[in-house]
Amino acid sequence: MDNAVIIEAKDNVAVAIEPIPAGVRASFCYPDGKQRAVNVCEDIAIYHKFAVCDIPCGSKIIKYGEHIGEASRDILTGEHVHVHNVASVRENLEKEESL
Amino acid sequence: MSKQTFLGFARPDGRVGIRNHILILPASICASDTASLVARQVQGAVTFHNQNGCSQVGADQQWTMDIMAGFAANPNIYGTVIISLGCENCQMDLVTEAIQKRTNKPFRQVVIQQAGGTLKAVEQAVRYASELAEAASMQQRQPFPVSELIIGTECGGSDPTSGLAANPLVGCLSDLIVDLGGTSILSETTEFIGAEHILARRAVNETVRSRIFEIVHRYEEALHMVGEEVRHGNPSPGNMAGGITTLEEKSLGCIHKGGHRPIVAVYDYAQQLHDKGLVIMDTPGNDPSSVAGMIAGGAQIVLFTTGRGTPTGNPIAPVLKITGNKLTFETMRDNLDFDASPVIYQPGSMPKLTDELFELVLQTANGKLSRAEALGFIEIAIARVCNYV
Structure with a gap:
């Protein structure tokens, strides 16, 4: 049984669906059925996010296949992703949409 | 019974309700406590605490009017007893007109300052509400x-x-x-x-x-x-x-x-x-x-x-x-x-x-x-x- 879920193939965060202690493997399944696991490097509370790849400071955090914010510092694979390392950014989505 | 039907109440405006409440509608905050007294007394009556209805800018008053008219017109409501204080911005005739633009369901009006205070207003409103409740109780659910x-x-x-x-x-x-x-x-x-x-x-x-x-x-x-x-x-x-x-x-x-x-x-x-x-x-x-x-x-x-x-x-x-x-x-x-x-x-x-x-x-x-x-x-x-x- 997986202890995490990832929503879209291009997401760089997954969601813990059980509490995952530091050092434990988080396993999750991609929409195409491909199974993957990463070691979380800190305790991840149930329903909180962790990085499934390294996310450099300033790059987008992607969940649901969409931007949910930007990394406010470098985030390593398996790190907790939350308000301490993510900034909310208002994008002009109407402009983006009409391009 | 088919899976794709439900048992509801037909309304004269063509809509269908799933509850058959009598709404005791306070036109402003000054009528809210009176409305609560009335609703407590009549089976099937519902009310809410209206915090607004007076001393509002135009846009806010409009939203308050839209909520009041919309609640009265909601198909879950059989009929409405409108209770106003009398001097508020959301005047009885304005509230009534807003409701009538949305529905032809029955309504009654009680103005506290005209009735002669809370107790007389409650007496009038309880009488109206219980008449509506009695009529509502005769209505049967039908499949829709x-x-x-x-x-x-x-x-x-x-x-x-x-x-x-x-x-x-x-x-x-x-x-x-x-x-x-x-x-x-x-x-x-x-x-x-x-x-x-x-x-x-x-x-x-x-x-x-x-x-x-x-x-x-x-x-x-x-x-x-x-x-x-x-x-x-x-x-x-x-x-x-x-x-x-x-x-x-x-x-x-x-x-x-x-x-x-x-x-x-x-x-x-x-x-x-x-x-x-x-x-x-x-x-x-x-x-x-x-x-x-x-x-x-x-x-x-x-x-x-x-x-x-x-x-x-x-x-x-x-x-x-x-x-x-x-x-x-x-x-x-x-x-x-x-x-x-x-x-x-x-x-x-x-x-x-x-x-x-x-x-x-x-x-x-x-x-x-x-x-x-x-x-x-x-x-x-x-x-x-x-x-x-």
Whole structure:
């Protein structure tokens, strides 16, 4: 049984669906059925996010296949992703949409 | 009985209710306590505490009027006893006219200052309300197709399970209602922010598409005008403790409850619906005022998703609470109607859960009490633009 879920193939965060202690493997399944696991490097509370790849400071955090914010510092694979390392950014989505 | 019908009450304006309440409608805050006394005395009567109705700027007074008229016109209401103090801005003739623009259902009027004080007003209003209640009690439920249903969708106390389970499940139910010819309302403009482009792609035409961006811009602008930012209250402390990081993440989870069908119209707050299919209503993220707006629009039932668990109800329409958080379903059991957590823990269970939730909606339409109804929860809120004058 997986202890995490990832929503879209291009997401760089997954969601813990059980509490995952530091050092434990988080396993999750991609929409195409491909199974993957990463070691979380800190305790991840149930329903909180962790990085499934390294996310450099300033790059987008992607969940649901969409931007949910930007990394406010470098985030390593398996790190907790939350308000301490993510900034909310208002994008002009109407402009983006009409391009 | 076919799966695609429910037992409702026919109204003279052609709409169909799932409850048969008498509404004791306070036209202003000054009539609210009197309205409560009346409602307590008459079986089948409902009321709420109207905090407004006087000393409001035009836009705020309009919203208050729209909520009052919409509540009286809501198909779950058999008839209305309007109670006003007499000197408030929401004058009896204005309230009556607003109601009559929406419905031809029965109403009675009581003005406290004309009746000669609270006790005389209560006596008059109890007499009117009990006459209406007696007439309502003679009415039988009849079968109607699901196409007569208007469901409102709402989320509150969200956490990441809302976007993973409860909202996608309500989205599937919304699709089902729309496919059966009914109406589903997606609400909470504050929670479209960061996801408005995704909704805009589903607009049936350019007018609807530009209206989606317009209501989001208008909302942000209104807050900027008073030096505020929507992010100041969003995500809430509870959202963040649950694992939601940004407003964009909350929004992307939120819009799942609108399912996958085309968006056919965008309505302003508390306006009466006349389209079938999936529509948007411009409501605030504040749950009781958003729920009130959709019920004023004509929703007979509200599907309310929550991660943290909330008690929200409404005097006029059942509000079904659905959570995808297995821990919350245990700890907040008394307030919750449906456990959507198998969406997360039992992959492939979505079709079965959609059927089960549809069954609960039909049972509720047929008369089964929601948890909030059983607890007698009637608090509402009306969206506001600015301070009282």
